[in-house]
Structures are given as C-alpha cells and as structure tokens.
Amino acid sequence: MEPFDFVSPTTIEEAVKTLASAGDQARILAGGTDLLVQMRAGRRTAPLVVDIKGIPELNVLSYDASKGLTLGAAVPCYKIYEDETVAKVYPGLIDAAFLIGGIQIQGRASIGGNICNAAPSGDAIPAVIALRGVCNVAGPNGTREILCEDFCTAPGQNALKNGEILVSISIPAPQANSGANYLRFIPRNEMDIAVVGVGTSVQLDASGQNFVSARIALASVAPTPVFATEAGDSLAGKAVSEEAIQQASELAMAAAKPISDMRGTIRQRIHLIGVFTRRTLNIAIERARGG
Amino acid sequence: MPGVTHVQSTLNGEVINFLCEPRQSLLEVLRDVLGMTGTKEGCNDGNCGACTIILDGRIVDSCLVLGVEAEGREMMTIEGMASAEGLHPLQQSFLENAALQCGICTPGFLLASKSLLDQEPDADEGRIRHWLAGNLCRCTGYDKIIRAVMQVSTAK
Ligand SMILES: Cc1cc2nc3c(=O)[nH]c(=O)nc-3n(C[C@H](O)[C@H](O)[C@H](O)COP(=O)(O)OP(=O)(O)OC[C@H]3O[C@@H](n4cnc5c(N)ncnc54)[C@H](O)[C@@H]3O)c2cc1C
Ligand code: FES
Ligand code: FES
Numbered sequence: 299m300e301p302f303d304f305v306s307p308t309t310i311e312e313a314v315k316t317l318a319s320a321g322d323q324a325r326i327l328a329g330g331t332d333l334l335v336q337m338r339a340g341r342r343t344a345p346l347v348v349d350i351k352g353i354p355e356l357n358v359l360s361y362d363a364s365k366g367l368t369l370g371a372a373v374p375c376y377k378i379y380e381d382e383t384v385a386k387v388y389p390g391l392i393d394a395a396f397l398i399g400g401i402q403i404q405g406r407a408s409i410g411g412n413i414c415n416a417a418p419s420g421d422a423i424p425a426v427i428a429l430r431g432v433c434n435v436a437g438p439n440g441t442r443e444i445l446c447e448d449f450c451t452a453p454g455q456n457a458l459k460n461g462e463i464l465v466s467i468s469i470p471a472p473q474a475n476s477g478a479n480y481l482r483f484i485p486r487n488e489m490d491i492a493v494v495g496v497g498t499s500v501q502l503d504a505s506g507q508n509f510v511s512a513r514i515a516l517a518s519v520a521p522t523p524v525f526a527t528e529a530g531d532s533l534a535g536k537a538v539s540e541e542a543i544q545q546a547s548e549l550a551m552a553a554a555k556p557i558s559d560m561r562g563t564i565r566q567r568i569h570l571i572g573v574f575t576r577r578t579l580n581i582a583i584e585r586a587r588g589g
Numbered sequence: 590m591p592g593v594t595h596v597q598s599t600l601n602g603e604v605i606n607f608l609c610e611p612r613q614s615l616l617e618v619l620r621d622v623l624g625m626t627g628t629k630e631g632c633n634d635g636n637c638g639a640c641t642i643i644l645d646g647r648i649v650d651s652c653l654v655l656g657v658e659a660e661g662r663e664m665m666t667i668e669g670m671a672s673a674e675g676l677h678p679l680q681q682s683f684l685e686n687a688a689l690q691c692g693i694c695t696p697g698f699l700l701a702s703k704s705l706l707d708q709e710p711d712a713d714e715g716r717i718r719h720w721l722a723g724n725l726c727r728c729t730g731y732d733k734i735i736r737a738v739m740q741v742s743t744a745k
Contacts, residue, residue: 304594304611304657327655334614334653335634347611349658376647400723401701402638405647406654488722489636 299337306349310436310465313350318438318461320346326463327351328372329406331399332415355465356410361387366471371410371464376401378409388469389585390478390499394425397482400489410464416450416522423450423523424497424515425480429469437462447515447525475510476501477585479578482517483570492518493562496550496574498530498582502538506587509533514546514575519554519567526553529575538583547575598659600625601669609656616640618656619666627667629693631725638724641697642666648704650723667696670703678741679703686737690728698724702738713744 307313317324325344327333328351336342350356356372361383369378375395378384385392391409398407398421412422413433423446431446438461446467449457458464472478482495495517501510512533516524529549536542556567593608600623609618616633619625619642631637633652640651643665670677679702682688689695698721705712705720712720717738718731726734 299612299614301610301612304655330653330655331635334655338633347655349655399635400638401704401720402641402648402650402723403635403653405644405649488719 299334300340300343302337302344303346304349305346306352308352308354310353310355310463313348313353313463314437314461316346316348317463320348321460324348326414328356328408328411328414329374329403331403331407332411332417350463358466359384361471363471365468367391367467367469369409369467369469371414371466372408373410375404375407375409379404387472388429388478390425390429390480390497390582391422391469393480394422394497397421397488409467413446413449413467414456414458414464416452416454416456418453418521418523419492419495419518420450420523421480421482421492421495421517424495424517425478426467426469426497427515427523427525428478428480428497428499428513430499430513432468433464434466434468435462436465441465443468447523450522453521473501473510475504475506475586477582477587479581479585481574481578481581483574491561494518494554494556494567494570494574496571496578498575498578500533500579500582500586502583502586507538509536509538509542512546512579512582514550514579516550516554516571518561519556519571524553524555526550529553533579543576543579546579547572550575594657596657596660598661599663601665607656611655611657613656614652615642615644615654615656615659615664616651618659619651622656625666625668627696629696631693636723636725637694638697638701638721639694641700641724643700643704646704648701665700667699670699677703679706679738682737682740683734686733686740688729688733688737694724694726694728698726698734702741706738706742710742711744712738712742714739717742 478499631639
C-alpha cells in the first residue's frame with residue numbers, strides 16, 4: 299500500500315473535524331475488509347486513514363422495544379449475530395450479517411461499512427432497507443437522517459458529504475405479526491458475491507392470512523441497491539396467496555435493471571429475482587406467523 | 590512523509606513493542622518486523638485465510654488489519670499454539686490424519702479450528718465446514734482437514 303497517515307479519534311466531533319479539514323484526502327476505516335483491499339489494489343488512495351472504531355457511538359448495539367435497534371456503524375457482523383436479543387428480534391438482519399464473507403471477515407466487517415461502500419451487491423443493504431433502516435449521520439453542520447434506500451447513489455458512492463460520517467443505523471422495533479428475510483444466489487455455498495440478492499419484510503394482520511404491508515429490496519441488479527416499492531406495495535391489503543406473491547415477484551423482476559457480467563447474464567438475473575422474491579416472501583410470511 | 594508509529598500489544602502471551610508504518614498490514618508486521626513467519630501470505634486480499642490469527646479472541650485475516658491497529662490488543666499466532674508439554678491436540682490430529690501437504694494453509698486452518706473448538710467443543714461436521722469456509726487449501730481436498738478437526742471435537 300502507498301504510505302498514509304493514520305489517526306484514531308475517540309469522539310464524533312474530533313472525527314468530523316479531522317475529516318472536514320482533510321476533505322477528499324481522508325478515508326474512513328471500519329473493519330477494512332473493503333477499504334484495505336481497494337487501497338492495496340490501487341483503486342482507492344488516501345493520504346490519511348481515519349479509524350473510527352475507537353468512537354463509542356459507533357460501537358453501540360442496543361435494542362429497546364420502543365426505540366428499536368441502534369446499530370453502531372462499526373459493529374462487526376459476529377457481534378450482531380451472537381447477540382441473542384438481536385438474533386431473535388431481527389432474523390432478517392442476521393441473514394445478511396451471517397453471510398458476509400467467512401468467519402474471519404465477519405470478525406471485522408461492519409454493516410456500516412457495507413452500506414457506506416455502496417456496492418450494488420452489498421448483502422446488508424437490501425436487508426436493512428426491507429427493515430426500514432435509517433442511517434444516522436454526523437457532520438460539520440450537525441446530525442441528519444438518511445433513509446437507507448436513499449443512501450447509495452452510484453457504485454461505490456454514497457450520500458455523505460465532506461466531513462460526514464455514518465454514526466449508526468436505526469431499525470424500528472418490528473410491528474406485530476411481521477417477519478423478514480434476506481437471501482442471495484451464489485454458485486458456491488460460502489464466500490462469494492451475490493449474483494442477485496433479495497430482502498423482504500412483511501406485516502400480516504392478526505389472522506396471519508392477509509398482508510398489511512410489505513417491503514422488497516434487491517441487490518446486484520442495478521448500479522445501486524433497488525428499493526422495489528411497487529412490488530412491495532402490491533401486496534398491501536391482499537390475502538396471502540401464491541397469486542399475490544407471484545404478482546409481487548413479477549413487479550420485482552420489472553424493477554431489476556441488471557447488466558451481464560462474469561457472474562451472470564441479464565436474463566438469468568431477472569429470472570433469479572423472481573425466484574428469490576417468492577422464496578424470501580414465503581420465509582418472511584412464515585416468520586411473521588411465528589414459524 | 591508519514592513516519593513510523595510505536596505500537597504495544599500482546600503476542601502469544603508476551604507484551605511486545607514494535608515500530609511500523611501505518612501502511613503495513615499486521616501480516617507484514619508479523620513476518621517482516623517481528624520475524625514471526627508462521628503466519629502465511631496467500632492472496633493478500635482476505636480470501637484464503639492463510640494469514641489467519643486470533644485477535645482479541647476472534648479470528649481475522651491479518652492481511653486485512655493494519656499493524657497500527659494492534660495497539661493495546663492481544664494476538665495469537667501459530668507460534669503460540671503448542672505448549673511446553675507438546676503439540677496442541679489439533680496439531681497432533683492434523684499430523685495423524687495427514688491433513689497437510691505443502692503446509693501453507695495449515696497455520697490458518699489450525700487457528701481457525703482452535704477458535705471454533707474453544708467456543709464450541711462439540712462442533713459437528715456441518716458447523717466445522719461452515720466455520721472453515723474462509724480457509725482455502727490447494728492440496729488436501731479438505732476432507733482430511735475436516736476429519737482431523739472432527740477427531741478433536743467432542744461431537745459424536
Ligand atoms: C473475502 C471477502 C469476502 C466478502 N464477502 C462479502 C459478502 O459476502 N457480501 C458482502 O456484501 N460483502 C462482502 N465483502 C465486502 C466487505 O467485507 C463488506 O462490504 C463489509 O461489510 C465492509 O465493512 P468494513 O467494516 O470492513 O468496511 P471498511 O472496509 O472499513 O469500509 C468500507 C467503505 O465504507 C467507508 N466507511 C466505513 N465506515 C464508515 C462510516 N462509519 N462512515 C462513513 N464511511 C464509512 C470506508 O471509507 C470505505 O470506503 C467481502 C470482502 C472480502 C475481503
Ligand atoms: S493472505 Fe490474508 S486472506 Fe489470503
Ligand atoms: S496443504 Fe497445501 S494449501 Fe493446504
């Protein structure tokens with residue numbers, strides 16, 4: 299790697315000040331599983347690396363039945379899936395945290411880093427969008443909130459402005475009779491990049507037979523993660539049926555605008571979005587029914 | 590020009606001090622600065638697990654950690670696995686099961702397996718295969734490695 303300076307601030311204020319004065323000369327380091335790979339390959343250069351893991355707010359992992367989940371941006375995946383409460387309340391988030399890389403990568407990789415890296419294939423992003431995740435940002439002008447579906451703006455680009463950092467992700471407490479799931483397609487069992495990924499969440503009525511609402515988000519089928527609103531909204535108010543699920547999956551396929559590359563073709567990807575939307579919806583429904 | 594930083598951490602139970610540049614990975618520091626060459630470099634990008642070490646109780650790929658990040662932290666490398674009494678049971682089992690050929694992947698597999706069995710002594714085959722998915726071996730075809738770990742696991 300090219301030489302760089304390294305600082306590890308311990309407060310948000312200090313980090314923001316450092317980043318704001320360094321401008322585009324600085325890069326934030328969380329688990330480094332994207333950043334260090336990119337810097338070594340020369341795809342990113344940074345005269346200054348700012349390690350944000352020493353800031354307490356970025357290491358928070360707390361659940362409260364009224365406030366929901368606060369997930370510090372730097373919390374590594376293993377801490378998320380090894381937390382019994384989080385694992386119980388947010389299985390749809392655990393699905394993603396548990397399949398990013400292998401155990402070594404999960405020892406370092408954060409959900410915050412996954413979102414900020416803004417890869418179209420980032421596994422956590424559709425899962426967090428489906429769960430109504432909100433990104434809490436701090437910067438030179440104070441704090442602001444960005445909906446997760448608005449956070450990624452282009453491959454490798456996000457909505458953060460100069461001097462801003464992602465502090466945490468808030469996920470509301472799940473509504474009654476709700477469930478979520480994230481699945482991806484890869485040709486191996488582990489350690490690969492999603493050919494497609496689909497995250498869904500559903501809320502059913504008390505009978506468990508009708509949709510109240512649903513959210514569907516897609517990975518690896520556009521320059522950014524896709525929030526397929528029409529597909530999700532099509533389920534609202536309908537009875538849970540194969541037909542309704544089929545229709546939603548067709549709308550998800552229509553929202554997918556993939557390219558052909560070494561991992562898959564356009565046709566294969568669109569087909570897979572249909573299959574995986576149906577599969578994840580069925581799992582989310584089962585979870586909503588308490589299964 | 591960025592200079593060198595002084596880092597203090599614990600390696601295999603001993604407090605150590607070293608100097609490194611921020612751009613040096615922990616893998617480079619271990620091998621080139623500290624002369625601990627048991628930790629291997631395969632891909633240098635997080636895919637092969639040859640550089641696996643245990644950092645504060647969790648396995649990580651040391652090629653994706655900066656040397657300066659070791660400040661105040663505890664590291665265990667393959668050099669710390671055997672004790673004065675002899676080989677670790679996993680090392681013995683790898684020998685008995687011929688779970689290595691060239692040996693480049695072996696330190697990583699041993700530390701990854703140790704971290705699993707320390708946490709879940711009764712890990713079964715499926716769990717072991719899943720846990721070791723971040724370690725690649727070009728020689729053995731994996732089965733002998735899995736068998737060696739299963740022999741030490743208490744799962745029956
Ligand atoms: C072998 C391997 C396998 C992988 N497998 C997968 C996989 O299966 N699925 C998947 O989605 N990804 C995978 N990845 C990619 C990577 O591990 C994930 O994207 C991970 O979640 C990134 O998190 P991190 O904490 O390591 O981020 P870092 O590398 O530290 O940061 C990523 C980017 O986000 C920025 N950033 C980080 N934190 C903040 C913050 N708080 N505020 C502002 N900007 C910030 C950094 O500057 C950098 O540009 C893999 C990587 C490797 C090396
Ligand atoms: S050398 Fe670090 S994972 Fe391959
Ligand atoms: S023994 Fe040669 S790579 Fe595993």
